[in-house]
Amino acid sequence: MAQAAEAVKTSYQGQMHLLQKDMMGRYFERVTRAAEQGEGKAVYMLISGNPVELVQAFDLIPVYPEIDALQLAVKKSALPFIQKAEELGYSMDNCAYVKADVGLFLGDRKTPFATIPLPALILCNYVGCNVYLQWFEHLAEYCDGQIYNLDIPFLRDPSGQPSAEDITYVVRQLEEVIEICERISGKKLDYARLKDIVRRSGETGEMWSRIKGLTKNIPSPFDAYFDSVTMMAPLYCLRGTEEGVRFFETALKEMEEKVRMGTGPLPQERFRFIIEGPPPWPYLRTFRDLFSKWGAVAVASTYSTVGGLWEFGFRHDANRPLESIAQHMLQWNVTNRNFLQRYQQIRRYVEEWHADALVIHSVKSCRLFSAGQGDMREYFTKELNVPTLLIESDIEDPRYFSEAQIKNRIDAFFESLEHKKMVHAAAEAGGAV
Amino acid sequence: MTSFENLFSRYRESLENSPLDLVREWKDRHPDTKLIGCYPVYTPVELIHAAGMLPVGIIGAGNRLEIAHADSRFQSFVCSIVKSTLELGLTERLRFLDGIVFHSICDPARNLGSVFKRNFPDLMVEYIHFPQNMTSPHTVDYLVSEYRRLTASYEQLSGKKVTDGALKQSIALYNEQRRLVRDLYALRREAPQNLSTLECYVLTRIGTLLPPEEHISILQAAIPELRQRHERPKDRIRVVLEGSFCEQPPLELIEGLEAAGCYILDDDFLLGWRWFPKDIPTDGDPLRNLANAYINHSVYSGVKHDSREPKSKHLIDKVKETGASAVLILAAKFCEPALFDYALYKRALEKEGIPHLCLEFEEKMWIFDRARTEVETFVESMLFE
Numbered sequence: 001m002a003q004a005a006e007a008v009k010t011s012y013q014g015q016m017h018l019l020q021k022d023m024m025g026r027y028f029e030r031v032t033r034a035a036e037q038g039e040g041k042a043v044y045m046l047i048s049g050n051p052v053e054l055v056q057a058f059d060l061i062p063v064y065p066e067i068d069a070l071q072l073a074v075k076k077s078a079l080p081f082i083q084k085a086e087e088l089g090y091s092m093d094n095c096a097y098v099k100a101d102v103g104l105f106l107g108d109r110k111t112p113f114a115t116i117p118l119p120a121l122i123l124c125n126y127v128g129c130n131v132y133l134q135w136f137e138h139l140a141e142y143c144d145g146q147i148y149n150l151d152i153p154f155l156r157d158p159s160g161q162p163s164a165e166d167i168t169y170v171v172r173q174l175e176e177v178i179e180i181c182e183r184i185s186g187k188k189l190d191y192a193r194l195k196d197i198v199r200r201s202g203e204t205g206e207m208w209s210r211i212k213g214l215t216k217n218i219p220s221p222f223d224a225y226f227d228s229v230t231m232m233a234p235l236y237c238l239r240g241t242e243e244g245v246r247f248f249e250t251a252l253k254e255m256e257e258k259v260r261m262g263t264g265p266l267p268q269e270r271f272r273f274i275i276e277g278p279p280p281w282p283y284l285r286t287f288r289d290l291f292s293k294w295g296a297v298a299v300a301s302t303y304s305t306v307g308g309l310w311e312f313g314f315r316h317d318a319n320r321p322l323e324s325i326a327q328h329m330l331q332w333n334v335t336n337r338n339f340l341q342r343y344q345q346i347r348r349y350v351e352e353w354h355a356d357a358l359v360i361h362s363v364k365s366c367r368l369f370s371a372g373q374g375d376m377r378e379y380f381t382k383e384l385n386v387p388t389l390l391i392e393s394d395i396e397d398p399r400y401f402s403e404a405q406i407k408n409r410i411d412a413f414f415e416s417l418e419h420k421k422m423v424h425a426a427a428e429a430g431g432a433v
Numbered sequence: 434m435t436s437f438e439n440l441f442s443r444y445r446e447s448l449e450n451s452p453l454d455l456v457r458e459w460k461d462r463h464p465d466t467k468l469i470g471c472y473p474v475y476t477p478v479e480l481i482h483a484a485g486m487l488p489v490g491i492i493g494a495g496n497r498l499e500i501a502h503a504d505s506r507f508q509s510f511v512c513s514i515v516k517s518t519l520e521l522g523l524t525e526r527l528r529f530l531d532g533i534v535f536h537s538i539c540d541p542a543r544n545l546g547s548v549f550k551r552n553f554p555d556l557m558v559e560y561i562h563f564p565q566n567m568t569s570p571h572t573v574d575y576l577v578s579e580y581r582r583l584t585a586s587y588e589q590l591s592g593k594k595v596t597d598g599a600l601k602q603s604i605a606l607y608n609e610q611r612r613l614v615r616d617l618y619a620l621r622r623e624a625p626q627n628l629s630t631l632e633c634y635v636l637t638r639i640g641t642l643l644p645p646e647e648h649i650s651i652l653q654a655a656i657p658e659l660r661q662r663h664e665r666p667k668d669r670i671r672v673v674l675e676g677s678f679c680e681q682p683p684l685e686l687i688e689g690l691e692a693a694g695c696y697i698l699d700d701d702f703l704l705g706w707r708w709f710p711k712d713i714p715t716d717g718d719p720l721r722n723l724a725n726a727y728i729n730h731s732v733y734s735g736v737k738h739d740s741r742e743p744k745s746k747h748l749i750d751k752v753k754e755t756g757a758s759a760v761l762i763l764a765a766k767f768c769e770p771a772l773f774d775y776a777l778y779k780r781a782l783e784k785e786g787i788p789h790l791c792l793e794f795e796e797k798m799w800i801f802d803r804a805r806t807e808v809e810t811f812v813e814s815m816l817f818e
Binding site: 085088089090091093094095098102126129130131133134137138140141147148149150151153154156157163165166168169172173176338339340343362364366367368370371372373374375378379392 | 504505506507508510511515537538539540541543544545546547548550551552560561562564565566567568569571572574575578579582736738740743744745766767769770772773774775776777779780791
């Protein structure tokens with residue numbers, strides 16, 4: 001316990017973080033110009049398995065209400081929007097991402113980071129999350145806007161693969177989306193350009209995958225939860241662009257350098273854990289510090305695979321642009337995989353990333369992630385003997401974060417983990433004598 | 434008691450004690466028939482039936498089963514039916530099933546399918562992805578392929594090939610069942626004093642538990658008898674009930690709502706078993722007919738997102754068609770589809786000037802005083818306005 005007593009405040013600022021701030025700042029300026037000066041047209045999309053390549057190919061602006069909602073939460077300005085939605089009839093028990101966004105949408109759509117334009121198209125990429133369908137159905141009704149439900153069949157076959165029919169169905173729908181984008185943008189699809197974008201997505205996937213592989217090193221060069229989320233925004237908003245490629249080149253170089261230097265995000269890495277579930281955005285810093293003080297570093301996270309899962313080998317293929325976008329949506333993201341596939345994903349992380357423990361952050365808003373995580377805990381503790389901690393709060397609603405309670409649980413967990421390590425080390429030492 | 438009243442009280446008691454007793458008893462008498470449990474909302478039961486098996490509704494556990502194990506697997510903010518269904522499994526109460534099928538209705542139900550797979554390896558757990566793109570010309574093809582996959586899976590389980598002929602017969606049989614249930618609802622809509630919502634509910638619910646042939650003969654006997662009733666209408670408001678398409682409220686609550694002063698002219702209880710407002714054609718390709726009926730001729734629901742027409746418009750139309758003067762939203766606690774829908778319904782109802790009351794329930798609830806008082810207050814505000 002003695003070593004953990006001092007709180008370690010984490011320094012966030014690497015080159016990658018600064019570049020991210022800069023690029024996302026420019027992205028939000030573009031979004032604001034669309035809203036305020038009518039410059040460009042916005043396509044609303046959802047993060048899970050997003051087909052941003054198509055939107056980039058028409059120079060349309062991808063707008064993700066999830067990113068807007070999480071920015072509101074990070075900037076501690078979500079609650080009034082959530083409450084506004086609740087006054088309109090949304091339940092306490094509805095996803096607070098949706099409520100924050102609806103509250104924003106029905107007002108002047110001004111936030112501390114951008115003004116959000118009305119959509120030229122509401123493209124509901126239904127990849128796993130059923131709340132997505134509700135969310136965009138509501139937005140479409142509120143603005144009387146054009147909506148297209150891009151239906152992605154869930155992975156349900158025992159093989160864990162989509163069927164040939166699933167792929168054909170998605171490709172056919174992507175072709176319909178292209179037709180709609182042609183109408184909205186007033187230009188025909190430039191197929192060669194789409195191939196270029198998809199090629200750059202492939203390169204981005206390659207670099208992102210290598211970055212993620214680096215956390216197998218001891219110490220891990222960065223935190224695969226708290227620092228990965230910084231890299232996720234460029235991954236979704238800028239994937240397929242030159243700028244996006246540049247960002248990931250810079251990030252990869254920086255992280256490789258850290259590996260060479262043997263440095264990590266904390267002065268000392270004492271525990272390596274896998275984390276499952278989305279972060280508590282309204283208290284991200286507080287939450288991070290609760291782990292940092294124990295020298296605990298996340299070496300892999302499921303949340304960083306919501307928009308796409310690249311570390312197990314998937315790459316976009318410029319020779320089959322639509323098929324590979326379809327495959328990305330169907331198979332290569334955590335949300336469209338069934339719950340047991342997520343168990344196996346975490347199991348691989350535990351084994352291949354050399355983790356000591358699993359932390360499950362259960363959020364009320366996102367039942368796609370959370371419903372049934374008690375069974376997941378059962379599997380990891382009883383069948384695999386992996387120490388597992390389950391804590392609850394929320395992704396968006398600040399009313400569900402109880403710092404004292406979460407702190408107690410985290411402290412007790414790492415204390416016992418430390419004890420186990422000591423006993424284990426003593427046994428090893430005893431054995432050697 | 435008339436023969437109908439006898440029948441009603443027998444089934445009511447059975448449903449109240451344990452909704453699955455009827456199935457268990459049936460299985461004891463027919464040990465060789467395989468049973469497939471159907472989680473709400475909609476299952477293409479014809480596919481299961483045509484493979485020589487009996488599809489039965491696994492629609493929660495009622496309010497007499499204590500949740501002692503499932504709440505460590507699913508959190509406090511997950512609805513009752515997910516937990517009670519898992520509890521049934523963990524306490525060995527689903528041993529009579531050979532398979533169970535879940536669908537893409539909501540996030541907890543989807544994860545529940547996986548949890549079932551891990552915890553009950555002997556049970557065949559299927560999962561249907563129902564399409565949510567209702568405008569693409571390719572959607573029906575997709576759903577046909579999904580039904581074909583499912584059929585192959587059920588053929589393997591039953592050891593019986595599903596022929597077009599058998600499938601057409603199953604469609605005709607379930608058409609007949611759905612038609613009789615529609616008759617029942619029509620009877621209630623025309624003269625709600627002659628058939629209570631609870632009676633209608635019990636008569637419909639047993640259809641999810643018995644072979645369709647048996648249910649059909651029960652309804653064929655009951656409906657003419659019900660037509661002979663000539664009760665005097667009471668001074669009650671007439672409402673449409675919406676929001677209970679998945680988890681089902683306790684029977685006492687259904688009864689209490691009406692007793693509090695309203696006639697419920699239409700509802701969405703057991704909606705998946707009443708999914709089609711007209712018959713599915715029996716000529717042509719039966720799989721395609723089933724798929725096409727789902728996309729183009731099925732009822733609106735919180736678990737289907739049809740961008741061709743707003744859901745709220747369907748509700749408003751229903752209110753107008755039935756001649757109801759108000760809407761009762763009865764949503765299961767923590768049911769995201771129903772609770773989200775409510776926000777749209779509220780907006781549309783207010784725009785149309787149709788009064789409504791929103792209540793939440795849980796299948797496991799025991800105390801109904803509060804719900805009853807709220808309905809009474811609502812009714813009074815309308816009667817003495």
